[in-house]
Amino acid sequence: MFRLHPQLSKFVTTSVARRFSTVGKPIECFSAVAWKPETDFSKPAVSLEKIIVAPPAENEVRIRIDYSTLCGTDLQAAAGKDNEAHFPFVPGHESAGTVESIGPGVTTVKPGDKVIPCYQAQCFADDLSKDQCPRCRGYRKGKTNLCGKVRGFTGAGVMRAGGVRFQGAEGQQELHHFMGISCFSQYTVIHEESAGKIRDDSPLSKAPLLACALPTGFGAVMNTAKVEAGSIVAVFGLGTVGLSIIEACKRVGATRIIAIDTNPEKFERALAWGATDTVNPKEHDGPIQDIIIKMTNGGVDYSFEATGSVDVMRAALECAHIGWGKSVVVGVAAGGAEISTRPFQLVTGRTWTGTAFGGFRGREGVAQLMDDYMDGKFDIDPYITHNVPLRDINEAFRLLRAGESLRTIIWMHEDPPHIGAVPA
Numbered sequence: 355m356f357r358l359h360p361q362l363s364k365f366v367t368t369s370v371a372r373r374f375s376t377v378g379k380p381i382e383c384f385s386a387v388a389w390k391p392e393t394d395f396s397k398p399a400v401s402l403e404k405i406i407v408a409p410p411a412e413n414e415v416r417i418r419i420d421y422s423t424l425c426g427t428d429l430q431a432a433a434g435k436d437n438e439a440h441f442p443f444v445p446g447h448e449s450a451g452t453v454e455s456i457g458p459g460v461t462t463v464k465p466g467d468k469v470i471p472c473y474q475a476q477c478f479a480d481d482l483s484k485d486q487c488p489r490c491r492g493y494r495k496g497k498t499n500l501c502g503k504v505r506g507f508t509g510a511g512v513m514r515a516g517g518v519r520f521q522g523a524e525g526q527q528e529l530h531h532f533m534g535i536s537c538f539s540q541y542t543v544i545h546e547e548s549a550g551k552i553r554d555d556s557p558l559s560k561a562p563l564l565a566c567a568l569p570t571g572f573g574a575v576m577n578t579a580k581v582e583a584g585s586i587v588a589v590f591g592l593g594t595v596g597l598s599i600i601e602a603c604k605r606v607g608a609t610r611i612i613a614i615d616t617n618p619e620k621f622e623r624a625l626a627w628g629a630t631d632t633v634n635p636k637e638h639d640g641p642i643q644d645i646i647i648k649m650t651n652g653g654v655d656y657s658f659e660a661t662g663s664v665d666v667m668r669a670a671l672e673c674a675h676i677g678w679g680k681s682v683v684v685g686v687a688a689g690g691a692e693i694s695t696r697p698f699q700l701v702t703g704r705t706w707t708g709t710a711f712g713g714f715r716g717r718e719g720v721a722q723l724m725d726d727y728m729d730g731k732f733d734i735d736p737y738i739t740h741n742v743p744l745r746d747i748n749e750a751f752r753l754l755r756a757g758e759s760l761r762t763i764i765w766m767h768e769d770p771p772h773i774g775a776v777p778a
């Protein structure tokens with residue numbers, strides 16, 4: 355058999371790779387684009403088209419997005435109810451992919467690495483030691499996971515090195531970034547601070563669940579509320595995040611888990627996940643908080659709001675037990691919305707708090723959660739109810755709006771083996 359000399363073989367392989375390589379060049383690919391707020395739910399939420407993704411600038415990483423999924427925040431953003439969705443933009447914030455190329459100065463990831471793009475960026479040890487990040491004072495002491503280093507740019511839909519890295523393939527219109535990661539494009543460019551490297555044997559088709567939903571729910575229970583064994587809890591909203599809250603409460607040994615939703619079709623899953631009681635507010639007269647207080651002889655130890663409704667946030671606070679009950683706001687409300695309650699509720703010892711990304715640090719958090727998943731500490735599959743190819747992304751929006759899905763995995767480059775609902 356003919357064999358090339360090893361040296362020559364290496365030369366041929368690298369020069370071929372270089373010839374076809376996209377490194378340093380713009381990439382044309384397919385992406386979902388949100389051109390204008392779409393509040394008519396009978397119309398497609400986003401449009402699918404060809405865009406051009408520029409090479410990464412200094413301290414930036416270009417990623418091939420392999421799988422994405424979407425959550426309530428994407429519904430709000432597409433409808434123009436998110437103040438940080440700057441139209442036109444490339445949406446999406448839950449995904450997993452592979453590093454395609456890196457810009458100058460990038461040291462923590464390399465081409466070929468598997469990554470979860472993190473909307474909650476995390477700066478580096480060097481930044482912390484020099485106090486370079488606006489929130490590092492609290493970060494160093496473990497008081498917050500909200501690194502502020504690139505926050506001003508990601509919130510404005512641009513990159514720190516200036517401008518954007520997306521433009522429409524036809525015409526020259528530039529497209530904003532979203533949450534610093536924009537993962538409904540086959541390729542995206544993010545800050546190095548947002549690139550959460552995960553282990554090489556990570557299953558990328560499941561990893562998008564670790565980009566937002568599961569860390570948010572698990573962390574709300576374990577990091578923010580710190581629920582103890584024997585607790586009585588109430589969970590408002592039984593989507594993916596609500597279910598992951600129930601799962602975590604069960605895991606830490608809560609003895610009573612009250613699951614609340616206005617859609618009774620969600621109760622079967624809640625019970626399977628570990629809820630002990632279900633309550634449909636529509637079946638009761640009077641405020642739901644009064645019902646929960648009656649059911650629990652005074653209120654719950656911990657309550658979690660996972661709907662994004664400010665009225666539900668109030669109910670969740672007010673069903674917490676006088677003297678010690680703690681209520682955690684987990685859902686993201688529409689931009690400009692405000693919460694209210696009587697100050698008496700707080701004076702008498704209830705605590706009202708909230709969580710973003712479950713209190714996990716971005717890059718470290720996703721790596722740790724993937725290790726935990728690979729060690730069998732929790733399962734991801736039960737949260738994946740549907741699969742669609744990228745061209746059907748609007749079906750994923752429809753399923754979520756209708757409350758028919760938990761997470762729909764969007765296959766960004768190929769067709770899934772089963773399109774639609776995951777076969778039982």
Ligand SMILES: [Zn+2]
Pocket residue numbers: 424425426427447448566567
């Ligand atoms: Zn999300």
Ligand SMILES: [Zn+2]
Pocket residue numbers: 476477478481487488489490493501502503
């Ligand atoms: Zn920082």
